[in-house]
Amino acid sequence: MNEWMPKEMMIRYDRKDRRLTIYAMLIWPASILLFFIFHTLENWIKGDGIERITACLFLLAVQIGPILFIVMLSKLVECIAYFKRLDRHAYLIPEDKKEYGSLLQNLPRGYLVNTLATSRECEIFSVVYAAISVIMFAFSVWHFLICNGCLGNSRYILFAIWNGFTLMVIYHACRCNWEKDNSRYCDDVELDPDRILRHHPI
Numbered sequence: 001m002n003e004w005m006p007k008e009m010m011i012r013y014d015r016k017d018r019r020l021t022i023y024a025m026l027i028w029p030a031s032i033l034l035f036f037i038f039h040t041l042e043n044w045i046k047g048d049g050i051e052r053i054t055a056c057l058f059l060l061a062v063q064i065g066p067i068l069f070i071v072m073l074s075k076l077v078e079c080i081a082y083f084k085r086l087d088r089h090a091y092l093i094p095e096d097k098k099e100y101g102s103l104l105q106n107l108p109r110g111y112l113v114n115t116l117a118t119s120r121e122c123e124i125f126s127v128v129y130a131a132i133s134v135i136m137f138a139f140s141v142w143h144f145l146i147c148n149g150c151l152g153n154s155r156y157i158l159f160a161i162w163n164g165f166t167l168m169v170i171y172h173a174c175r176c177n178w179e180k181d182n183s184r185y186c187d188d189v190e191l192d193p194d195r196i197l198r199h200h201p202i
Helices: 015-025 027-041 048-088 120-146 154-178
Strands: none
Touching: 015 027, 015 048, 027 048, 048 120, 120 154
């Protein structure tokens, strides 16, 4: 039945999700450690078996592990930000969302003391995105137009591509600034059909 519910009514993360994410992040450093151990053991133990294990660990440590770590790190940051929103709106952070039917409305809730007029999270990220866009533009001017004369006319194409990404960051800064008004926008942990659901930076 829960799959038909709007996503804003579902509990996105629980403490179990956070633990699993941290465990998944540990795969990369563990694979690096195991690679060095098995690589050292190759000097004493000869055979195709240990060489295959070492090769697989090298692949995990150098190619698969870093990608997995970055994906899980972004999920962990998103999970922590979600917990902060739950706490800000006086919800109990669940150990296992299935205990509450994965529904936000079933979560125990304390007394909400006050509601700010603007979202502090949106205010912070609008400034952060604006600062990043200024840094990206300054870097593109310095790198592509001043220091990369050896690239010839292709540097103008690279300048345009890079600043396409800069415009995307500027858009996110503007969107955070637009959506900071709590009278018009609501967090993804608020069940308020009269307000527009906010797009969270994380």
